[in-house]
Amino acid sequence: MTLLSELEQRLPADSIQSDTDVVDSYSRDRAVFEQSGTAAILAMPKTTEEVVAALAAATAAGVPVIPRGAGTGLTGAANAVDGCLMLSVHRMNQILDIDQTNRTAKVQPGVINSDLKKAVAEVGLFYPPDPASFEMSSIGGNVATNAGGLCCVKYGVTRDYVIGLEVVLADGRVMRTGRKTIKSTTGLDLTGLFVGSEGILGVITEITLKLVPAPPPPATAVAYFNELKPAGDAIAEIFRQGHEPSLMEIVDQASLRQVEAVYPMDLDVDAACLLLMQTTGEASDARIAAIADLCTEHGATFVYHVDDPAEGDMLIEVRRKVWPAFEQLGKALLPEDVAVPRERLAELLAGITLIGRRHAVTLPTIGHAGDGNMHPLLVFDGNDPDETSRAKAAFADIVALALELGGTIAGEHGVGTLKREFIELELDETQLAVQRSIRDLLDPNHLLNPGKAL
């Protein structure tokens, strides 16, 4: 029997879509150059039972399944393979419970991050993980990629908030992991195993998240530096002295220049970089002032701090405008995502500049300086094979540089297909073998998301 007839036997008609244009529109994420195959059909389950049914139909028809959230991934992890069933959880978008006493939320995977943030804010709570895509990415996708964001430097990444999951395994069994309590020491941490698993171990159908009390509005500081090294030293010193910024972003000269060209706002386009920092919580004004002083001591050419949240937001806007400013060039944009220990940040930034020059590609860099997580942005003409191959060579060199500096090839976007060729450079043979055998145990036929992540 065909996949369609297997699905029709098990799912309501409105949960199956075989119109080619619609199926195609769900068949790739936002990764620019990653290949996407042609999916056969799209399933849009509304319940866990329908997810089980969709997996059973795919198994019976012998076709792979690609779990999909909102398709905002940047690594090709949710791209179709030929003949597959795309399984989009976007209709499983209910916030099932917000528990103020235990400070938890229970959600379906298709809930959009910003919708959850708004809902918990109404009862004075805060769900911190804030990928820049928070207004469009799903909680299920955030969990499956272990998404980071701007406030990770203080609050941690998605992993730090996932305390329980419901997962449908490849063989159709429904497994509940974790807990609703703040503590538990029962058994192995299978919840953690599924965080960042990129759809290869199971389909996440329900998530229990930890929440924290909503912090007061932040205080904000900005600091320009004429060289990268003192900026890197200032960052390291801020942490050495025990400060805990809730945001610490860096914008390099090439990015400052492009933002200023498109959205004039009197930026210092001769500076090597701009640091943007925030603090929240008790005495945040005094803390931001102390952080600003450290920047001055380390040679910042201009430092300014404010406690007015609206003015702070305007300052942070520089960071948010970088991507849209480069989009105006109408060129291909390929974001990198590497992370190094904080004290190696200046070396990473200097090395990225050299790589850009060596391959003659435009290579501005922004990133989460407090996490050592940088997003160099390759800007090039995707229709020019020579420029494209130089951009790809620069991409590989940045990965190698991050590893040389003791870092990681994938800070927060995951591996997908984009970074798969590099994974053996970071994970040793034993670890890779253990990881692959876990996958084989849970999904011996590689029904789920074949060719991705591992």
Ligand SMILES: Cc1cc2nc3c(=O)[nH]c(=O)nc-3n(C[C@H](O)[C@H](O)[C@H](O)COP(=O)(O)OP(=O)(O)OC[C@H]3O[C@@H](n4cnc5c(N)ncnc54)[C@H](O)[C@@H]3O)c2cc1C
């Ligand atoms: C403009 C922009 C800014 C971004 N900024 C950030 C950022 O600051 N930080 C960051 O970390 N990322 C960022 N991203 C990347 C992306 O938004 C994240 O990776 C996000 O977590 C993906 O969520 P999604 O719902 O779109 O998942 P998708 O792209 O649909 O899927 C991503 C992966 O998760 C799997 N998956 C999705 N749902 C499920 C499920 N229910 N069960 C099992 N597997 C599932 C898919 O198979 C795939 O492997 C950005 C993307 C864009 C376009």
